[in-house]
Amino acid sequence: MSDNQQPIVLGKLGASHGIKGWLKITAYTDSVEGIFDYSPWLIKDQGEWREVKVLQWKPQGKAIIAQLDGVTDREQAQMLTNSEIGIMPEQMQELADDEFYWRDLIGCEVVNTKGYNMGKVDQIVETGSNDVLLVKANAKDAFGKAERMIPFVTEQFITAVDLQSKQITVDWDPDF
Incomplete structure (x- = not known):
């Protein structure tokens, strides 16, 4: 996989839950349930990414649990505990013109007006x-x-974001 084809990590598998292979899910998405908007998942199992399908999921107390295809008992689930959950970049949802994924902003040059x-x-x-x-x-x-710490407030401090040239223009005094 090339760098831009590396999976994007959205969460990780937690402890097993019950005897039928269910796993607790830790999601890094805005809402915990948002991780289930993506399918299929990739999980990093013993250092290798492999595709997996979520059969079902549900809230369990304050946690979310899921059943994965091919994981049918507690022992199989325990082998996956702490595995990362990822998706391919092309699975990411399209954003509005004024919204950005953090991963796209990291590494951008910041130039003031x-x-x-x-x-x-x-x-x-x-x-x-x-x-x-x-x-x-x-x-x-x-x-x-x-x-420097610059608030990401569009129209007030952030005047332009050009992801093609990896540049963010800010209305910010360099002495701050």
Whole structure:
């Protein structure tokens, strides 16, 4: 698989539940149930990705549990505990023009409206009110910054996102 064909991890399989091979599911999607919008899943079993079908799922207390095709008993389920759940990139849902997947923003150059290159997006943090770009500054940053935190608020601070050229334009003072 090439880099852009590597599975995108959406969650992981947890502990077995019961004697019929059900597993607890940890989802990294916006809503826990959102992980079931994708099919088929890929699971990383003993270091190798393989396709698996979810037969059924349901809430169980505060958790979600699922039954996978071919997993019929507790021992088989226990062998899959902590396996990652992934999907191929082409399975990702299309987003509106003003929405972005975090994975597409990581690594983008951040330039302010006056042309100053502030560095690259290193990671994104979710806060209660908005997401925040953690921008790792260039090695010889003129303002002596190692990192900048820029709220991802479109029209106020984020003026343009060009995923083709991997560049985000911001209305942000480089001294912040």
